[in-house]
Amino acid sequence: MSPRSDHRDPGADSGAGVLESRLLQIARNEFADDYWARRALLTRGADDFSDLFSAAAVDELISRRGLRAPFLRVAKEGRTLPDTSFTAGAGVGASIDDQLDDTALWRHFADGATLVLQALHRTWQPIADFSSRLGTELGHPVQANAYITPPQNRGFDDHYDVHDVFVLQISGTKRWIIHKPVHPDPLRDQPWTERSAEVAEAARGEAMIDTVLRPGDALYLPRGWLHAAQAQGEVSIHLTLGIHNWTRYAVAEQLAQAALARLRDDPAMRATLPLGTTGPDDQLDAVRTALTAALAEADPAPAFRRTRRGQARPAPLGPLAQLAALDALDEATPIRLREALDASLDGNRLNTRVGWLDLPDTDLERVRRLLDGRSVVAGDLGIDLARRLLRSGVALPDDR
Template sequence: MSALHAESGDPGTDFGAGVAQARLLDVPPSEFATGVWAKRALLTRGADDYSDLFSASAVDELLSRRGLRTPFLRMAKNGATLADAGFTAPAGVGATIADQLDDTAVWRQFADGATIVLQALHRTWDPIGAFTSQLATELGHPVQANAYITPRANRGFDDHYDVHDVFVLQIEGTKRWIIHEPVHPDPLRDQPWTDHRSDVAAAAQRDPVIDTVLHPGDCLYLPRGWLHAAEAQDEISIHLTLGVHVWTRYAVAEQLMNDALARLRNDPAARRSLPVGVTGPDDVVEAVREQLRTALEQADAAPAFARSRNGQSRPAPLGPLAQQTACDALDESSLVRLRGGLAARLDGNRLHTRVGWLDFEAEELPRMMGLLGEQPCVAADLGLELARRLLRAGVVLPAQP
């Protein structure tokens, strides 16, 4: 299920060379997988130069030219999130939607000490989209990206914890990070830090585990639940937070239970009415417990897990006009490639992907296996009919020679 092992013996694929090892970590993959992941914070100095991913000019372009709307932007100051009305407005003729960011208002709030939070950058900034997609594939868990732009000597948020793991990548400027151990280890997504506000405040007064200043190129990994607060130093700070929305045993338990309950809905004995005059379940609870135990033994979490996994990430971008042009111009010399981020897998003669499924004839399967190797294929090797079908389904994209 997971590409990393939180505990020895967990199932998962090998976690090895890739963007995580090349750009985020200075420990061997095996050490990160078994000794760091979901267990402790890890600071890596000079992990990489992240200027190809994001920059101050990227911030300005997004804020002034892209027509962003909430919730792709929020602002915070002194631990409180600002009301959207303080930095949004209609954008004139033909763009009168009121929740578009107003770059003048954003500038004024920023100049007054507010932190700019650019959310879901994996959807709005191509270099980050490609990076997070590759990282998610390596980790086996969905990844999203936010940027935090904080004025000098300011902080946007007080001590808190996140309900997802994070990699913090310092892009520009410097920021002091103060890290404390969890007060509620491994929180689920519906267990925010505000449920433990007093414990968080008390823990923040104790000696930190890490108190350091991040410089451009530094990377900090924090498992979910670890307390943190950060403050920009003597210049504007820009950092990326890559949020890893980890799958948990609880999520698998939910999927098993949902499947078991669905099975019981189809069991006449489970649907039977309790006796007239019943005052409680005592007379039937053991029988129901046994029915539930049997249903759980038969339950299968895999289909629900696959649906959830597919719904939490998107495939690589597809340009509709380029795709149509590729379909119209397809010939035996055309190059196509498997679309990235599809989570494609063959089950018998059926190909499952994030954009749907396709069935194939037995003689087509060897050609499909070659395509799943993710190297570009010549349409003649696939067969023109199959290549056209895959293009129309959005499973393959035109490739450059």
């Protein structure tokens, strides 16, 4: 493996402190030591979240953005409604039959259903920027959903999530009832429905938290913590920032895959079992020995980084603006690395979320300046290198 030269996300500087400045009223290290992945935390008046989302944003997304069914769910009294009950064809010229039907959604909402706008980190830019910054700071990818619940209604019964969440109350009020886990730290393939009886029994016990969230409040829940929420006397809108936790189990998966990849190159491991074999018993000692040796030598880091990069997307790139920047490129053009690339230099290779580039030694120091988040004029960077970085989508003109 090539030596690791540098690893930097230029979005990290602009995102530094978002956890403390907007979600907490305690120091980051106190949160890390006492709450992260351990216990719930309620923060009153954490911040004004109106810049992230609003009732007007809900109406625009539903009625004007042409969203399709994967970007919205509808739930009522613990039951998720079928997509066909709130979607319709997109009209002439569009071969789409699952676009949101705002009239149908209005009728469901008026009848007490909760609207769940999903993946807002892909469809609403203020939330996309915030989620990217928070994910950079936490080291775990972040997704965002919005829950819009009519007065005195709730969309989901008591349940737990398989990822940590921050709940941000945007408008209205909502009562949250929180219980300790019945299955601490569930993995992504261990949903609450596998333990529905335990969840229902635990929900009948004394709550750890029973509170009403008001606009500006933030609630942190580690994965596995049971919760149910009900809107109070007005429409409630809250954001749920889902943190898709990397776990030791995930690292073990990457390590095992790396070890198995090594064993593929071992002729003894590819050998056929004896004729008439009825099981692996007489082969287990040899296989265990080889697997143990492969695990000791395997490096899960490359697969870990590839998987991590695939769990998020880089900052937006406009193809027309990028082409215009290439056409107008001269020595005075300022260039910056595209944000949220998860860029790293491994030897002479620049790895990013949008692919990799092999660089000559003469370009490495100039690329490191970009990795530090600095803007570099094309003349100092080198016109050929600047053009290559722009064309590959790794760099953008710095017009901020």
